[in-house]
Amino acid sequence: MGKELNSKLYGAADNLRSKMDASEYKNYLLGLIFYKYLSDKLLLEVVEQAGESIEDYPTQTEQTELYKSLLEDEDTRDDLIETLEDILNYVIAPEYLFNVLTAQAKANTFQLNDLKKAFANLSNTYDQFIGLFDDVDLSSRKLGNDEQQQNITITEVLKKLDDIDVLGHEGDVIGDAYEFLIGQFASEAGKKAGEFYTPAEVSVMMARIAAIGQEDKKLFSVYDPTMGSGSLMLHIRDYINHPDNVKYHGQELNTTTFNLAKMNLILHGVDKEDMNLRNGDTLNKDWPTNEPYTFDSVVMNPPYSAKWSADATFLDDARFNRYGKLAPKSKADFAFLLHGFYHLKDTGTMAIVLPHGVLFRGAAEGVIRKKLLEDGSIDAVIGMPANLFFGTSIPTTVIILKKNKTTRDVLFIDASREFEKGKNQNKLSNENIDKIVETYKERKNIDKYSHVATFDEIKENDYNLNIPRYVDTFEEEEPVDMEKVGQELKEIREEKKKLNSELESMIRSLTYSKEDEAWIKGALEVFSDDK
Structure with a gap:
């Protein structure tokens, strides 16, 4: 189809x-x-x-x-x-x-x-x-x-x-x-598409995790402050038990894409009273500010490392004022994360896709990351394969956040090597998604795949969340059998000697004219040098 x-x-x-x-x-x-x-x-x-x-x-x-x-x-x-x-x-x-x-x-x-x-x-x-x-x-x-x-x-x-x-x-x-x-x-137009479309399988993985423990809620609310075509929000209803009782709240800066999201929700049978959508700038002015302004699930795939004003007045903004610093002007990643997290219910789950830099960059971002970790807000860090998203080949990370955690440990999953290779883009198979979701649910250590890091471990790493620090994917190389290599080299030399001898015999048996005499003589000298 x-x-x-x-x-x-x-x-x-x-x-x-x-x-x-x-x-x-x-x-x-x-x-x-x-x-x-x-x-x-x-x-x-x-x-x-x-x-x-x-x-x-x-x-x-x-x-x-x-x-x-x-x-x-x-x-x-x-x-x-x-x-x-x-x-x-x-x-x-x-x-x-x-x-x-x-x-x-x-x-x-x-x-x-x-x-x-x-x-x-x-x-x-x-x-x-x-x-x-x-x-x-x-x-x-x-x-x-x-x-x-x-x-x-x-x-x-x-x-x-x-x-x-x-x-x-x-x-x-x-x-x-x-x-x-x-x-x-997009390539036909000679430029990259400006939109960020979240591939269906990534949306499914995020929605499944965001719904865990909330499946039986009679009323469910989902919020995507950078909603694009709206598809990320729509996947939530596939994993809860009352899919007709979902309220969709979304914001999108690009007017064309905002209209597309409205079309998408209407096309999926969402009633107009169940959608609260706004065409506007998520970071520059908080929205929604009226009830309800916190939600059961927040899902986001914001533009990576976008620029924003980072104006000092935002230090008084309720979304950012607990973290001591603002996301830098040149990289709004943490501004998007904190905005979404502010709008999450105490009982809810948030899933956001970001570039790996947010896990280890220092300065203001390091300060914000440390505060989130001290508060126990970061629940899991999932490393995704490269080349999953259209328009960028970079590997990404999905960060899961919660407000109601009783511990400060963080689950690390390195799913970067488990995917199906596609012609233009890589894809996650159903098995790949199942493994990520089950590992998240069970919160267990799997060799070369996942690790639950204590707060003390993270503190020892100076609050750096780079996944290889916690999940060792190094594969020991097979020791080299030098005796076997020596034997193979000896056999190669013998084979070369035999082939040279046959080639020399063939050249000596050739009938050639006077003008080719110099070439024949030169060729035979090569063989005599090789002996």
Whole structure:
């Protein structure tokens, strides 16, 4: 299913690739896939509400005709609209359905203005869609010099996207499409993708750990202050027993990516009252400040070693004022960590991905790290394999933090050597993830893999958390058998002597002209020197 989605996205991108930068056409494709999802989902709900079987209305053309007939009937119209808005939180008129617009595209009667109206209707009628389609600029001259050319471009894209089964796609269709597009086309654009997408298997590992001991909570809250596409938050519900009772709180600086996260949550069936999302700068101004502002789980994959203001006034900020120093201007890693930790409940668990430098760098970062260790806040340090993340090949570490620990020991796991090698990126297998999670649960020492370090050990290491100080992965080399090596050298010399002798005999037996005499003589001298 993944390969099929990717090939269709690649085909649709063909119509945009020559016209604009990859970071721009990504937004068109994701916006249109999202709109297709809303449209296709509505049609299935119409069949359901009509009390009909999908077997009797297998095609979208038949589903659309059913929808029209129900809307034309005064007895069913109002009830149907009210029910759809109650269940889906939106309604799309039949003439603006994705399949209807696509049918027009195939018949070359599609009008760009209808798609513009479709987007405007959703954005103007329902709060959750405000701004979501802003990045799909259907009037952009990049689509064509005039409306006719723009119309032709979008017509071709609609035709290519039409047969993507967005409802039947196993997994996270927006997340999968997003990952494919930034991975496939960023190099094409001649620059790195600015987004940081957390690979699904890393998200799964973090979510599983963050849920441990909290699985039975009737109400569960998750917070991601650097939420990207929102996928990291969404994995939590797979590992708790009341997945429909999760409240999602997230913040994202990049407006385009913020809109993507909103799409992703809507697409995963999250009700608007269960999402509290903000487009803003996580570090410069604390959020959320109103209740609730602490959460059962905090999960984060912030931009690595980003710059921030590190203004002295932040020393009075409740997020940072307990630690004596601020994260340096050139490396905001600890600022992100402390922000997330501040918003963690006393009973909660936090998981954050950061570069290894946070484990051992000195100066202000050393002061902050020491305070966290003295408080017993750092629960585990997990070393991840290199080249897991798109856009950076560096190895990363996942740090687990807690507020309710009774000891100050730290579990170190070196998972850096256990992965599946991929063509462009490495991956964690299910077995790799299981081993990390089970080792975390059991908190035990495994030779060359994990070690529970006491606070005294860490103190002796001057609060340096570099994983090799605690997990020895050194492999003893096999002792060299010198007698065997000597014997092999002797055999090689004998073989060489034999081959030289055969080659010399062959050259002596050659018939050669006067002009080749000097070359033959020189070759034979080589053999005489070698004896």
